[in-house]
Amino acid sequence: MRLVDLSSPVDARGWEPEPVTHEVITPAEGARHMAEEMREHFGIEFDPSVLDDGELLSIDTLRLTTHTGTHIDAPAHYGTRASYREGPPRTIDELPLEWFHRPAVVLDLTDAPPGAVGADRIHAELDRVGVELAPLDIVLLHTGADRWAGTEKYFTNFAGLDGPAVHLLLDLGVKVIGTDAFSLDAPFGDILQRYQRTGDRSVLWPAHFTGRDREFCQIERLANLDRLPRHGFTLSCFPVKIAGAGAGWTRAVAFIDDNEG
Template sequence: MKLYDLSVYWESNSFAEPWPPKVEFSNSAEEAVKLADKLDIHPSDFQDGLALAVENVSAQVFTHIGTHCDAPIHFGPVTEGKPSRTIDELPLEEFYGNGVILDMRHKEPRSGITVEDVQKALADMDYIIKPRDIVLIMTGFDKHIYTESYLRDQPGMTGEATEWLIDQGVKLMGIDTYTFDRPFGAMVADVKAGNKSALFPAHFIGRKKEYYHIEKLANLDKVPVKHGFIFSAFPIKVKGGTAGSVRAVAIVE
């Protein structure tokens, strides 16, 4: 059995996040001084004069940083006529199951991944989607995470392709890009050209039919098989949260 890490780093990388986290590290010696002051003791009271190293992380948008899962409440307040579920309300069983990787590395920058694209990828590997399969979209854009292209040029899922997968019984999907939809600039350009439905069509399908998706996956190309493996990505338990960070892993026997 081999495990493949499919997550990106939490780091201060402005290429990867419009609002990047600020990560400040404090080593054991620095923390000895800080903690000693709080506890009214001397830094030398710690063994070897060293306390516990920590880091402080601050961000404008916490739960949507790094590899994370968007919950239905992120898409809108109502899903299928009922209050949308939050990240802590989603069953853990949905985050461990059969993984399927669809290769979309041929897609043009800023383009939409269509139903036909999805069906062709499945046909090419002679695979039929089963209910509760976890479908992962491989664009290869994780390789651009330290360049301006990462936020600007990624392809993204269309609403129609997302809905088609939901109709096959898929509840959890994922993609190796910043957002599940096309990049912000591409959507905004279409809206300004008169297409009012261009904003977040893949996200907003979640108002009509419940599903969840993981954004900012990585290393899908490292997984040696396109199906027949286990995908695991349990979200952190943010009470009432719109999203939760995950450590995504492919498990190959």
Template sequence: MSDPRLKNLLDGLADGSVQVVDLTQPLSETTPVLVLPDPFANTPHLSRKRLSRYDADGPAWAWDVLELGEHTGTHLDAPIHWITGKEGEDVASIPPARLVGPAVVIDRTAAVAEDPGYLLTVADLEAHEVEHGPIQPGSWVLFRTGWSARANDEAAFLNAGAEGPVTPGPDVEASRWLAEHPNVVGFGVETVGIDAGAAGGFDPGFPVHNFLLGAGRYGLTQLANLDALPASGALIVVAPLKLVDGTGSPSRVLAFVER
């Protein structure tokens, strides 16, 4: 093998010095899905219809038909998901190299424990660069909040009250910062969407969707196991379906971490 960097990765996987961390939530009929208010259309929960199960319809095989939204479970948002990115890429058009890159983890777990609606700020993002070094080209910025602990309880996960959902996410200026940073490819969260629960009332509304997808970047939602990643130094691999005209896709998201 001519490239020692690739050999080092393969050797690390073989001897266990490089760990593969699954950042994907299990996908099932009970996976939480976003709930929009009337009169907007909502995505369904995953459902499945059996085709055969080692029976007369297929004596040696089992398979099902799935029905689910593009934005169900751990999933990627493509630029065309939002009106500001409607002339941009669908899921199938995303260059593969942009789906693999450095992972930058911004940890605000303690702050979110005190304030479930905590808003990530530019000061938070800049402080991370001061402490851990500049964000490298092709990076995915991942917002660690501890919210994945709620993933098995849809009501707690959506956390919707009389005033609407209360979940963490970036404020308007942090959303703009992420979209304009030359080295940020995408932004990932543990929550049901890349915006904060209150973001519908921001100006502009849903600023992460508005700025990030409008800038040709990508979103990742409902991530798990971010506590197993360092603040910097991990490698992330995002694997959506290569869905033509897809606005999004359920995805398997993996990270390579040095032990």
């Protein structure tokens, strides 16, 4: 069984619209911090110099959004209402685990220009793959956008889906749609320009807003989709269990059996 890491890193050195901060307490600083905490809270004296190299443990503190790095958007991310159920849409910790360890299919959109891809293109790519989707299969969109990760271009140059394309996949039983781009929707600038030109509200973030009426998730900011076969592998992408959150990070990994068949 071959494993392929499909996750982009959380890296404070890369460009982000919401910058990441990453502070590190070194093992030596950790030792001194522990000694101070033990003295202050428990009245216990401890000299950290008795530890090998005067070191205890390092501690990393990060400030970032749940949409940094490879992550899964929960239905709660799309809005506060859900027409498909009583009560509010589900948060990331409420979703069934069965959605996140499933057979997956890769659709090649690498030749699509920045903007929204329609249902006809998705249908053609499904025909090209030649596999009939089963309920809960995961569909991954290989746009090639991950080559710009860590730069401003990553947030402006990619292809997303329009509303009918999302509905097509959901009609086939898909619950999780993934992309190596910043968003499952088209770039913000493209969306707003089309809206200003047409006045058509249906162009405003349809890949997300469809989730107000149909329950599904999307994985954004994947990587290395070019290392995968078109089908015949399993994707594992369990989200981090953050209570009440609209999204959660995931370490997405493909399980490929090169000897299958």
